[in-house]
Amino acid sequence: MFGGQSGTSVYVEEAAWLYDVYAPLLDGYLQRISAFLDNESQEQRLAPMYGQGFDVYGWLTRPDTAPDMGYLLSSPVGIPFNALAQLMQVLVLFKAYGVAPAREL
Numbered sequence: 603m604f605g606g607q608s609g610t611s612v613y614v615e616e617a618a619w620l621y622d623v624y625a626p627l628l629d630g631y632l633q634r635i636s637a638f639l640d641n642e643s644q645e646q647r648l649a650p651m652y653g654q655g656f657d658v659y660g661w662l663t664r665p666d667t668a669p670d671m672g673y674l675l676s677s678p679v680g681i682p683f684n685a686l687a688q689l690m691q692v693l694v695l696f697k698a699y700g701v702a703p704a705r706e707l
Contacts, residue, residue, distance in 0.1 A: 611671055611674070611675065612673055613660055613669075613680070613683060613684040613687040614668075614672035614683065614688045614689075616673055616691075617658070617662060617683065617687040618638060618665070618681050618685065620687065620690045620691065620694065621662045621663070621690070624690075624694045627693065627694055627697045627698070628690055628706050629695060631690075632658065632659050632662070632690070633691075635658070635686060636656075636658040636660070637656060637659070639656040639658060639682060639686075640655055640656045640657045640658075642656070643655055643656035648678075648699075651676075651678040652678060652679070653673075654669040656679065656692075658683065659687060694697065
């Protein structure tokens with residue numbers, strides 16, 4: 603649970619597994635956050651760090667389009683991707699229990 607720190611491919615595998623198992627719960631969120639991250643990665647000041655973009659949705663739904671592991675493990679990609687994998691865990695938990703994040707448990 604919770605993929606750990608970047609620098610290891612565990613978070614990539616975890617995100618892929620989560621999407622494979624919980625696609626109905628994650629699809630809309632993953633499409634929106636992926637579009638946001640990809641758009642941000644194309645901003646002029648950030649683009650040099652994201653030569654292969656940041657299309658997480660594409661990478662998870664079409665693994666043959668994913669960049670090489672070196673790119674995925676680089677800090678500019680690995681840290682936010684790792685955070686996304688952790689957020690995916692939390693989202694599955696909330697949706698599975700029908701609880702909103704602001705609601706007291």
